[in-house]
Amino acid sequence: GEDVEQSLFLSVREGDSSVINCTYTDSSSTYLYWYKQEPGAGLQLLTYIFSNMDMKQDQRLTVLLNKKDKHLSLRIADTQTGDSAIYFCAEIGPGGFKTIFGAGTRLFVKA
Amino acid sequence: NAGVTQTPKFQVLKTGQSMTLQCAQDMNHNSMYWYRQDPGMGLRLIYYSASEGTTDKGEVPNGYNVSRLNKREFSLRLESAAPSQTSVYFCASSEAYYDGELFFGEGSRLTVL
Numbered sequence: 001g002e003d004v005e006q007s008l009f010l011s012v013r014e015g016d017s018s019v020i021n022c023t024y025t026d027s028s029s030t031y032l033y034w035y036k037q038e039p040g041a042g043l044q045l046l047t048y049i050f051s052n053m054d055m056k057q058d059q060r061l062t063v064l065l066n067k068k069d070k071h072l073s074l075r076i077a078d079t080q081t082g083d084s085a086i087y088f089c090a091e092i093g094p095g096g097f098k099t100i101f102g103a104g105t106r107l108f109v110k111a
Numbered sequence: 112n113a114g115v116t117q118t119p120k121f122q123v124l125k126t127g128q129s130m131t132l133q134c135a136q137d138m139n140h141n142s143m144y145w146y147r148q149d150p151g152m153g154l155r156l157i158y159y160s161a162s163e164g165t166t167d168k169g170e171v172p173n174g175y176n177v178s179r180l181n182k183r184e185f186s187l188r189l190e191s192a193a194p195s196q197t198s199v200y201f202c203a204s205s206e207a208y209y210d211g212e213l214f215f216g217e218g219s220r221l222t223v224l
Binding site for chain 1: 146151154169213215218
């Protein structure tokens with residue numbers, strides 16, 4: 001079935017790296033996405049990775065994709081208090097008709 | 112650009128009342144979506160419109176109806192609100208239904224008493 005799973009909470013100290021993990025089910029997904037939701041706001045696309053890539057780096061963000069295990073991770077280097085938010089992993093579902101979101105990982109950054 | 116605009120931002124209803132959530136996008140996107148967000152459950156798709164003139168059920172359509180009024184606007188109607196529909200509702204749009212880059216509105220917080 002269609003299911004994207006993430007752990008619900010992560011707490012890190014300011015300056016440390018954060019790693020948010022996700023498992024997905026649809027091996028035919030062409031793209032996989034990370035969205036960020038700040039308090040009281042809608043989701044915003046943070047980054048994405050094409051399925052034929054293993055890694056994508058964008059400034060402080062690194063996305064790793066393990067297609068064999070259907071595992072996606074988002075690493076945030078030098079985590080800041082402004083990174084406190086909910087992070088959603090997402091994939092395009094079977095048939096490409098809709099985006100399926102995980103439950104979201106709430107990142108707490110302690111000063 | 113305003114992006115995706117939802118109204119109202121907050122609403123309190125009594126059980127059995129009806130209401131419509133409005134959504135408009137100014138990015139000339141073909142596809143539009145309504146999601147609900149509940150704690151610990153992420154976003155669940157209620158209805159979507161792959162293109163102007165079409166609408167389809169998502170994961171949790173019961174108790175809702177939608178109208179794709181034109182390419183810009185996609186409304187969500189609750190005919191007889193129930194406490195289980197207390198949630199935060201998000202409208203989103205994308206260039207095409209197979210495009211996972213969605214643009215979201217700021218959300219509408221609905222409480223049904």
